[in-house]
Amino acid sequence: MKNAKKHIDIEALNYKNAGFSTPKNYFEGIETKVFAKINSDIPDNYFDSIEDKVFAKLASEKQTVKVISFKSRIVKRFIPILAAASLVLFIGLNFLNKSETTTFDSLEISDISTWLDSENNITHTYALGALLDTDDITTLSNTSTLEDIQLLNYLDNINLEDLNLNN
């Protein structure tokens, strides 16, 4: 005959706990530990999102760099072009017959001189030098109608540091 298994009635056993225990005085220090964590000021799940924050910051920095680069490109490339265009337009509108087509070659030296006197923003020799390349300067030298004496007087009075000789 088989031995009948003894049924275990868990409710009759009426365990008051699961058999777990804690280190001595464990419950006395909980408040301090919790406040220490709260005051450490690291928000919940902070470390879960740190990668996203870093990538977002990197992306915004890239955008800022692009804006600066674009601005400096504008300044370097277009300001001299705009200045030259402004020179041609100013002289054309004020001193030439409107029916004629205005080109840089068609300008009289006196017109350029008048423009330089009236336009304070590009009268510095450095700014003027920046508008001309080596070929322009050679052409000007070859076609100059200045007398030697006039040229020598000019060179005696100019501050050489103001010339943009490295253009």
Next chain:
Amino acid sequence: MDSEKQLITQLQNTQTQDKAFRTLMGLYKERLYWHIRNIVKSHNDADDVLQNAFIKVYRNISNFKGDSKLYSWMYRIATNESITHLNKKAKQQQVSVEDVQIQLAASLHADNYFSGDEIQEKLQKALVLLPTKQQLVFNMKYFDNMKYDDISDVLGTSVGALKASYHHAVKKIEHYLTNS
């Protein structure tokens, strides 16, 4: 104004929050600890989860609307934190949550902070084989001695369904204990 409402008012006022929170922890730390411990089994894990649960309570107390009892709300947070902890552990070990729980129950005999008898140890091994909801209901009814209405507030399950869950859990555990 009853004492719970007064405590909630103090918890939601930045001037009195810290002092009131210390009082709150004093009132509930042991009950919440044992509730968490029954789920996560190890003392060190229970300590971590309890602290995280209290921090969550502290940070979210301003959103507590009083729709349920403060006690039920905190139990709910503690339960969710415990389950999240087990899920993280399972993910780290690349095993299922059930496997993590089975491992935890199997290592109780070597745990310095487990002093249960042979039946209590087997009870834990039987318990981890139950579906999560049945484990929670059994723990809250049998060990925490909670009323079905309060368990219903915490788990969001009807009292009838909770009674059925508890009944099934007891039968399965008794079957395991009788046959092992």
